[in-house]
Amino acid sequence: MQEEYKEKDLSKQKNNSENMKDEKMSKGMNIFLSILTLGIIFAIGIYFWPSKEINHTGLVSVGAGKDLGKMIYLIMGVDDEKKGNPRSDTIILAFVNTYTKKVQLLSIPRDTKIFIEGKGDRKINSAFRYGGVELTKKVIVELLHLDIDGYFTVNIDGFVNIINILGGVKINVEDDMYYVDKAGELYIDIKKGEQVLDGRTAMYYVRYRDKIYADIGRIKRQQKFIKEILRKIKDIGIIWKIPSIIQEIYKNINTDLGIKDVMSIVKRFRDFDIKNVQVDTLPGEGKYINKVSYFVVDYDKTQKIIEKIMRYEADKSEKEDENRDTEEITKD
Secondary structure, three states, X not given: OHHHHHHHHHHHHHHOHHHHHHHHHHHHHHHHHHHHXXXXXXXXXXXXXXXXXXXXXXXXXXXXXXXXXXXXXXXXXXXXXHHOOOOEEEEEEEEEEOOOOEEEEEEEOOOEEEEEOOOEEEEHHHHHHHHHHHHXXXXXXXXXOOOOOEEEXXXXXXXXXXXXXXXXXXXXXXXXXXXXXXXXXXXXXXXXXXXXXXXXXXXXXHHOOOOOOHHHHHHHHHHHHHHHHHHHHHOHHHHHHHHHHHHHHHHHEEEOOOHHHHHHHHHHOOOOOHHHEEEEEOOEEEEEEOOEEEEEEOHHHHHHHHHHHHHHHHHHHHHHHHHHHHHHHHHO
């Protein structure tokens, strides 16, 4: 009986192997884009925005009255809504602590089983189709019992344009990279060695998942790429390109945060280091329920991860508060 189950399971894996690869690549890609999104916004604000307090009239600040030092943001990689039937293929909670300069990302698998009133059991990525950001936020709050302070939706295609605007990024490619998915129209063929990657090739570089190092190797490449992007943005020579970059950000990133909120976060992130980004995935396992493949959450392990994140933030923030109080007393 056990052997029969294994054979069926192997058959399912074989039939869906390409889709599984795409899902893994999409998940890794959107985690990378989430970090890059925050990184580009922070870098542009830190190095090129006026240091004086921004005081634009008519701008709504959703964070008014809140402690912007410790916030939880929902970041979603979404399909182009113009193509119809939009879905949030990647869903990430970003725990941003500007006191500790730390960002912790919790990835929620797109097949996570949730309940939608009037629809029944569904996969969490369908919530965006049924009710947009608001319904997605609602089901996550019900799932994890966390308050969400704001959201970002990210369109992947915009980053190709941003990299092209920057004139490409110089990267020393570690090994030859080759991957073909005809059904998904994905063709990766990058040779080893130092070279300037244009937008499309750069996206392939950070999406590639080799057989030996798998996700670990991809994460290292993504961190390396982000550092090169941020280093390039710091170059005063690209200051004239900033308006075009900002335009791409506005075209491809939607948020309910006002400029005041973003700039408040930017000011506190002056010493941001990519090493201070940690990534976790919602614990659980894949199961077939009523002939549908779901990711079923392990609530006990999930609670432990969230408690760990919140406890770390509380402990570190208290230390930061003590340090600030000490500095103020010293100044007085």
